[in-house]
Amino acid sequence: MTIAALSVASEAYPLVKTGGLADVVGALPAALAPHDVAVTTLLPGYPAVLRSLDKPRAIHRWPSLMGTPARLLAGTLDGTHPLLVLEAPALFARDGGLYTDALGRDWDDNWRRFAALSRAAADLASGVVRGRRFDILHAHDWQAALAAAYLRYAPGPGTPARTVVTVHNIAFQGRYDAAVFPDLDLPAEAFAIDGVEYYGGVGLLKGGLESADAITTVSPTYAREILDPAFGMGLEGLVAAHAARVTGIVNGIDPAVWNPATDTALAARYTDRTLSRRPANKRAVEAQFALDAGDGPLFTVISRLTWQKGMDVLAECVDALVAAGGRLALLGSGDAALEHAFRLAADRHPGRIGVRIGYDEPLSHLLQGGADAILIPSRFEPCGLTQLYGLAYGCVPVVARTGGLADTVIDANEAALDAGVATGVQFNHVSRDALDTAIARTIALHATPDRWAMIQRRGMRSDFSWAKSGLRYAQLYRGLCTE
Ligand code: ADP
Incomplete structure (x- = not known):
């Protein structure tokens, strides 16, 4: 029936x-x-x-x-x-x-x-x-x-x-x-x-x-x-x-909308077997966000800029992120004070932090297809979709262990890495220290290209249909x- x-x-x-x-x-x-x-x-x-x-x-x-x-x-x-x-x-x-x-x-x-x-x-x-x-x-x-x-x-x-x-x-x-x-x-x-x-x-x-x-x-x-x-x-x-x-x-996630093999918002389309095409998207992100070009770790944020999303904590961590060799491309809008804080961060770190305040669907796709990792330090997250899009696009999610983030990302601890099942980085308790540590862990993982590619591929092969x-x-x- x-x-x-x-x-x-x-x-x-x-x-x-x-x-x-x-x-x-x-x-x-x-x-x-x-x-x-x-x-x-x-x-x-x-x-x-x-x-x-x-x-x-x-x-x-x-x-x-x-x-x-x-x-x-x-x-x-x-x-x-x-x-x-x-x-x-x-x-x-x-x-x-x-x-x-x-x-x-x-x-x-x-x-x-x-x-x-x-x-x-x-x-x-x-x-x-x-x-x-x-x-x-x-x-x-x-x-x-x-x-x-x-x-x-x-x-x-x-x-x-x-x-x-x-x-x-x-x-x-x-x-x-x-x-x-x-x-x-x-x-x-x-x-x-x-x-x-x-x-x-x-x-x-x-x-x-x-x-x-x-x-x-x-x-x-x-x-x-x-x-x-x-x-x-x-x-x-x-x-x-x-x-x-x-x-x-x-x-x-809707594969007709979120699929890196067919996504027309990307500069280069790719699959888990053709990850070598992905850097063309990174170049496009760097150009759009006026970032220095380079192969070093590029983080993204695609989010409402609110307390729920832990964006106040992230604003406190961006200087350390840059000091550790990372770059950040942020797309979001929300609380005026947070918008201001991220604009100031971009002013402090030209070429390292780029900020786009607003809502831009195609740009959100390009960021997933070009950045290395997506930061999601939510204080609570009923399900969360951006980590699922990140997994599908080889943009490794770095997430607080809460709600749907806990259910959909497998932390890259030693055991998970050895078993080949890791898909991202998780941390407990949204605090400056915890997020700093998670960012540092991510940067260290990224420095070992084979491991990083394994994490990317495992995420891309997960079933979030x-x-x-x-x-x-x-x-x-x-x-x-x-x-
Ligand atoms: P929430 O519904 O709590 O905001 P989700 O992660 O469930 O969080 O969903 C957010 C959705 O909105 C995702 O599709 C994400 O890509 C999109 N999104 C959030 N901010 C922006 C933005 N500034 N521009 C484009 N898309 C955005």
């Missing part, structure tokens, strides 16, 4: 992306198709999404959805997989970011914008939209999680779909004042400890997790870590109470449908 799944999220590659969530939501339809799951994706009608729709068809109208007129448009995500778009101009037709205005401030009606998205998803998954029927509603993160609560408290006339809520990052919870509750269009009973009430206010993620038939997060280690208050960020008790329904399924994880999601869906 083919399972019909509705995947609802606030972003999806290639249409709109601010982080890993988009890559995963964009990849799910193709990852699940081989397992007899037909995924339809539902996205908000941001201008960029509406522009991408070729001959959109309106399939449903709401005279008032969270107080504003809305329509549902049908198109495709990538020319192949079905896409539904919630067109609600008052909520989504805005200049600025997906969640923020042009000055980077959160829109103060984000709760209403994403409650509308969630309500539309619940309507689709419970027979309100004629001609549409879904077995599974899969909601991603706080922006969509409330869909599970709508299905629980206020479903439409049809049999409601079973619900899965995936936590891509529990630090983002969609927490609002209790005053917004009456406008969520939920019955009064939903404002309860096992509903959307959260420390006296409203928690959109919390309400979704309480209501979901299954909860997933994006790596087994993170699934364990969020039982601890340091990682659970207030939701650890809920996660513990629902532990039997929580699974960790690691993200895959969606094959295994796609199957696990399909099994989870199927289990829910037959429960």
Whole structure:
């Protein structure tokens, strides 16, 4: 039996992306198709999404959805997989970011914008939209999680779909004042400890997790870590109470987008057998970042510049990185103070540190294809994708031992090197000393070309396709449908 799944999220590659969530939501339809799951994706009608729709068809109208007129448009995500778009101009037709205005401030009606998205998803998954029927509603993160609560408290006339809520990052919870509750269009009973009430206010993620038939997060280690208050960020008790329904399924990578043999963003394409072509990409990175040319170790960072990502610690380590003979090409944006700190670092070390503040998808590919190692000193990392791209591209990941980083990188200790299974460098506790040491270890490994090439090749040959994880999601869906 083919399972019909509705995947609802606030972003999806290639249409709109601010982080890993988009890559995963964009990849799910193709990852699940081989397992007899037909995924339809539902996205908000941001201008960029509406522009991408070729001959959109309106399939449903709401005279008032969270107080504003809305329509549902049908198109495709990538020319192949079905896409539904919630067109609600008052909520989504805005200049600025997906969640923020042009000055980077959160829109103060984000709760209403994403409650509308969630309500539309619940309507689709419970027979309100004629001609549409879904077995599974899969909601991603706080922006969509409330869909599970709508299905629980206020479903439409049809049999409601079973619900899965995936936590891509529990630090983002969609927490609002209790005053917004009456406008969520939920019955009064939903404002309860096992509903959307959260420390006296409203928690959109919390309400979704309480209501979901299954909860997933994006790596087994993170699934364990969020039982601890340091990682659970207030939701650890809920996660513990629902532990039997929580699974960790690691993200895959989309080989149509991330493959060094076919990647058109690279100066030279290569495989694990033709690593000798790779230095052409290093030359291109050096040129783009005004770095001295050379064969010495070139590190990269492709990241949000935030505390979560340990970027404050990295900023303290860059002088030592240069003193040890390394160079750094950094691409990222985020906290103004960190952006400033890295700009100053580039000024202090011309030719050794190059910094590009901004978001640049093709450049991120070139960096993976040209740098020797990618630094990921995250304080917590639910799954992380940049280390997976690094592995696939022979850009050796240097990572903190947390979350998905712990699950996907094998540290180059003596035993792993002897066994030929090492794929990167791991370190414990994100601190200046630990990162300095990891960088020094990496530079020492790089100085032995045979060993280095072995680490690169082992990473490139690892399987981070969606094959295994796609199957696990399909099994989870199927289990829910037959429960
Ligand atoms: P998160 O979602 O927490 O930001 P992930 O590692 O899961 O972290 O995913 C980050 C995604 O965003 C990756 O695809 C990465 O390549 C991309 N990315 C991050 N910063 C930039 C940037 N400045 N330019 C281009 N791509 C970026």
